[in-house]
Amino acid sequence: MNNHNINIASNFTHSFYAVTNDTATVGADIKTVTLSVGVMTTNGVAVVTDSRVEQDIQRTRERLAQVNVRVATNAVVYFDAPDSVATPFDSWNPIILGQVVTNTMTGLHFYVLCDEYGQPCVSTNWIDARVANANHAYAQSAMTFYRASITYIYNEPDWFHITSRNKFEEMCAYASNTGGLEVYCVSWLYGGAAGRHSNPNWKNGHPNMGLAITAKSGPYALAHEIGHACGLGDIFDTLLGDMLVSGYLIGNLNWSGGGGGTGYYPHNLKHVDLIRRLLMYYQQGYDSRDIPLGSVRAYEQVPLNPGLQPIKVGVDSMNRNPRH
Numbered sequence: 001m002n003n004h005n006i007n008i009a010s011n012f013t014h015s016f017y018a019v020t021n022d023t024a025t026v027g028a029d030i031k032t033v034t035l036s037v038g039v040m041t042t043n044g045v046a047v048v049t050d051s052r053v054e055q056d057i058q059r060t061r062e063r064l065a066q067v068n069v070r071v072a073t074n075a076v077v078y079f080d081a082p083d084s085v086a087t088p089f090d091s092w093n094p095i096i097l098g099q100v101v102t103n104t105m106t107g108l109h110f111y112v113l114c115d116e117y118g119q120p121c122v123s124t125n126w127i128d129a130r131v132a133n134a135n136h137a138y139a140q141s142a143m144t145f146y147r148a149s150i151t152y153i154y155n156e157p158d159w160f161h162i163t164s165r166n167k168f169e170e171m172c173a174y175a176s177n178t179g180g181l182e183v184y185c186v187s188w189l190y191g192g193a194a195g196r197h198s199n200p201n202w203k204n205g206h207p208n209m210g211l212a213i214t215a216k217s218g219p220y221a222l223a224h225e226i227g228h229a230c231g232l233g234d235i236f237d238t239l240l241g242d243m244l245v246s247g248y249l250i251g252n253l254n255w256s257g258g259g260g261g262t263g264y265y266p267h268n269l270k271h272v273d274l275i276r277r278l279l280m281y282y283q284q285g286y287d288s289r290d291i292p293l294g295s296v297r298a299y300e301q302v303p304l305n306p307g308l309q310p311i312k313v314g315v316d317s318m319n320r321n322p323r324h
């Protein structure tokens, strides 16, 4: 991964998904840039107008498009100018920092459990729709996934309907070292979970590594479990009350607190609502697919340390070449 100071860049879309809707082409040499934009303030007032920031980012995006670089994520950071700096309004350019990353590709090997009549619990179309959703989410981190294989597993009722962690790990030993990720599609998982991933502390090549999703899981459950394979953790929304987003809570790397519609995360957004947008939000039922640049603060589910902790849910904590 190369870090560049980029004085060319991209379009500042107000919608994250306007960017991630771009179609990723398998095998194409596409580079993606993640941007953070720094804008100085004096006495809390930005030294450039929001529209000026937008213009500069727009120009940057157009120039990047010419060299086949697209933009995945934007963040605007407002910070105080030193007192000694005399800043005639609008004389400062926004500081645009870009991180250029090369696209990665990972094969997904599917193992589909079948019932006692030999019926697979999910169809190929079901699998392909989940892979498409994963690609939609991971366009934010310049990663592409493809269906490398499907294998059907018969006569394993304890894997079709998994009642314990032990059975899950036993099933995950069915295939190992595939060169990609092994994804088991099952009918049911203990605890009623939509998906599970093996112990994140195991090293690549551990025979019991794998992930599973159930036939009833939501459209982004596969993408979420892949997040665990990349080293990301679950994030919870407990104990946060009505707290609003802030640079402290969402981290400077992710902060886009600009007024006038320039920011991705508006000032009046509740932190719990931001957390529910994240791909690594622990629960289903929300439109959770944001992958931010950096960690986001939250309380851990079992708070050994009761303070708000930075939770690894962002690109900077990811192994972008996950392998089981």
Ligand SMILES: [Zn+2]
Residues within 6 Å of the ligand: 224, 228, 233, 234, 280, 282
């Ligand atoms: Zn999870």
